[in-house]
Amino acid sequence: MKLQIITRTCRGCGQTMPLDMFGTDRREKDGKNRLCRACLHRKYVREYAEIKKDPERYAALLEQRRKNSEDYRRKRGARKVVRHEVPEGMKRCPRCGKIMPREVFRGASYCPDCRRAYNRERWEAIKASDWMHERFLQTKRRTYKLKKLYGNKGMGGRPTDAERPRDRG
Numbered sequence: 001m002k003l004q005i006i007t008r009t010c011r012g013c014g015q016t017m018p019l020d021m022f023g024t025d026r027r028e029k030d031g032k033n034r035l036c037r038a039c040l041h042r043k044y045v046r047e048y049a050e051i052k053k054d055p056e057r058y059a060a061l062l063e064q065r066r067k068n069s070e071d072y073r074r075k076r077g078a079r080k081v082v083r084h085e086v087p088e089g090m091k092r093c094p095r096c097g098k099i100m101p102r103e104v105f106r107g108a109s110y111c112p113d114c115r116r117a118y119n120r121e122r123w124e125a126i127k128a129s130d131w132m133h134e135r136f137l138q139t140k141r142r143t144y145k146l147k148k149l150y151g152n153k154g155m156g157g158r159p160t161d162a163e164r165p166r167d168r169g
């Protein structure tokens with residue numbers, strides 16, 4: 001009896017390996033990366049070394065990382081520890097802490113000012129880095145595809161803030 005194992009040949013090292021040696025890549029037809037995990041890791045290390053050579057790109061990368069972890073901590077903190085008493089029909093911007101009428105937010109989590117600031121910061125970081133710009137374009141293409149599939153609401157129409165039930169927890 002022959003055991004059937006699904007394999008794939010890595011574009012990097014040319015080795016044929018079981019599928020679980022390859023990471024997920026939704027852009028690929030079969031959802032698996034062209035490079036094996038080891039080659040992908042080597043590629044990231046190489047890219048990182050490239051970025052590290054250029055002080056400006058490296059600073060942008062570090063800044064982006066710091067912001068990401070800060071955003072992440074802020075989100076977790078807001079959800080886990082801090083409970084803000086907000087009057088009915090009002091909403092608190094988690095970035096600046098201002099309390100404003102819910103309509104001002106239009107279903108977004110940040111107030112318009114913070115949203116503008118956040119987008120500007122992100123855009124500056126994206127422009128400063130080639131690989132971040134490439135990733136940005138990939139996301140844009142993906143969003144376009146999703147919008148074509150699911151309409152303007154993107155990911156299967158998640159409920160907006162207005163549609164969500166008021167009393168959570």
Ligand SMILES: [Zn+2]
Pocket residue numbers: 010011012013014015035036037038039040
């Ligand atoms: Zn490989």
Ligand SMILES: [Zn+2]
Pocket residue numbers: 093094095096097098110111112113114115
């Ligand atoms: Zn704000």
